[in-house]
Amino acid sequence: MLSWQTGAKLIPEALTTRVSRDEELNKLAIQAFKNITGFMGDRETSKDMKRHADKLLSHGIKMPDRSGNFSDTPEELRDEIYCQICKQVTRNPNPESAIKGWRLLALTTGTFPLDA
Numbered sequence: 001m002l003s004w005q006t007g008a009k010l011i012p013e014a015l016t017t018r019v020s021r022d023e024e025l026n027k028l029a030i031q032a033f034k035n036i037t038g039f040m041g042d043r044e045t046s047k048d049m050k051r052h053a054d055k056l057l058s059h060g061i062k063m064p065d066r067s068g069n070f071s072d073t074p075e076e077l078r079d080e081i082y083c084q085i086c087k088q089v090t091r092n093p094n095p096e097s098a099i100k101g102w103r104l105l106a107l108t109t110g111t112f113p114l115d116a
Contacts, residue, residue, distance in 0.1 A: 001087060001092055002015070002083065003087060003090045003091040003110055004042075004087065004088055004089070004090055004091050004092040004093070005087075005088075006042055007014060010030065010033060010034065010037075010043075011029075011030060011033050011084075012030075013026055013029075013030070013083065014026045014029035014030070014080050015029075015081050015083045015084060015087065015097045016029075016079060016083055018075065018076040018079075019076050019077060019079075019080045021098075022076075024100045025074065025076060025077050025080075026112055028059060028063060029077065030082065031055075031059075031081060031083075032056055032059065032077075032081050032084060033084050035052040035053075035055050035056040036052075036081075036084050036088055036101075036104065037088065038052040039052035039053050039104055040088055040098075040100040040101050040104065041094075041096065041097050041098045041100060042088065042094075042097055047097055049062070049100070053104065053107060056081065056104070056108075057107060057108065057111045057112075059073060059077070059081075060073055060077070060078050060081055060111055060112040061073060061111065061112055062107065063077065071111070075115040076115070077109045078113070078114065078115060079114060079115045081108060082108065082114050083105075084099055085108060086105070086107070088101045089101035089105065090106060100104050
């Protein structure tokens with residue numbers, strides 16, 4: 001279900017089937033959720049909000065491959081990031097967290113497109 005959950009309970013796999021079927025993309029999707037919940041304050045973390053946003057947004061543009069080179073991020077992962085942010089703002093009981101989620105969604109839409 002696409003509604004808020006505490007960051008202490010990380011998603012076990014990607015929300016979208018296209019990403020969960022790919023082992024590498026699924027790992028990146030779980031990391032994206034960690035960055036989203038860290039940015040929103042739904043999960044305790046030693047990183048500041050900016051570092052979480054930077055990592056999430058940069059992975060939405062380019063992603064590392066096994067050899068350490070970067071290539072364009074697949075649209076499927078971008079869509080997954082959008083779904084995860086929407087999940088975290090839906091029925092979020094903490095207004096401060098929800099506002100941060102909406103800000104992150106605004107940053108995301110200004111950084112990379114949703115698959116058409």
